[in-house]
Amino acid sequence: MGIVSILAWIIIGGIAGWLASKVMNTDARQGTLQDIVVGIIGAFVGGFALNALNVSSAAGEFSILSLVTAFVGSVIFLGVLKLLRR
Numbered sequence: 001m002g003i004v005s006i007l008a009w010i011i012i013g014g015i016a017g018w019l020a021s022k023v024m025n026t027d028a029r030q031g032t033l034q035d036i037v038v039g040i041i042g043a044f045v046g047g048f049a050l051n052a053l054n055v056s057s058a059a060g061e062f063s064i065l066s067l068v069t070a071f072v073g074s075v076i077f078l079g080v081l082k083l084l085r086r
Contacts, residue, residue: 012070013039020074024082038074046073 014032017039021027030038046069 009040009043010036012067013037013043015039016042016067016070016074019071020078023075024078026078026082038077039070042072042074042077043070044073045077046070049073049076 014036017030017035017037018027018032020038020042021030021035043066049072050069
């Protein structure tokens with residue numbers, strides 16, 4: 001994994017995590033670093049969910065599909081966290 005791939009994961013993770021935090025209304029509690037971490041974890045969750053459904057997730061590519069995958073996974077991840085915090 002090269003530096004470009006790592007930077008792509010950080011950028012996609014940051015965007016996806018930020019968008020998910022806006023949708024799930026957790027933006028006030030999260031900073032940029034947490035958005036990136038949520039987005040990266042969300043990319044794994046989204047990739048796992050799509051693989052379970054037998055759909056290609058375009059993991060490792062900088063594309064709209066990878067951003068959508070990370071976003072959906074981030075929303076799922078934040079939803080689970082909200083349920084656990086109750």
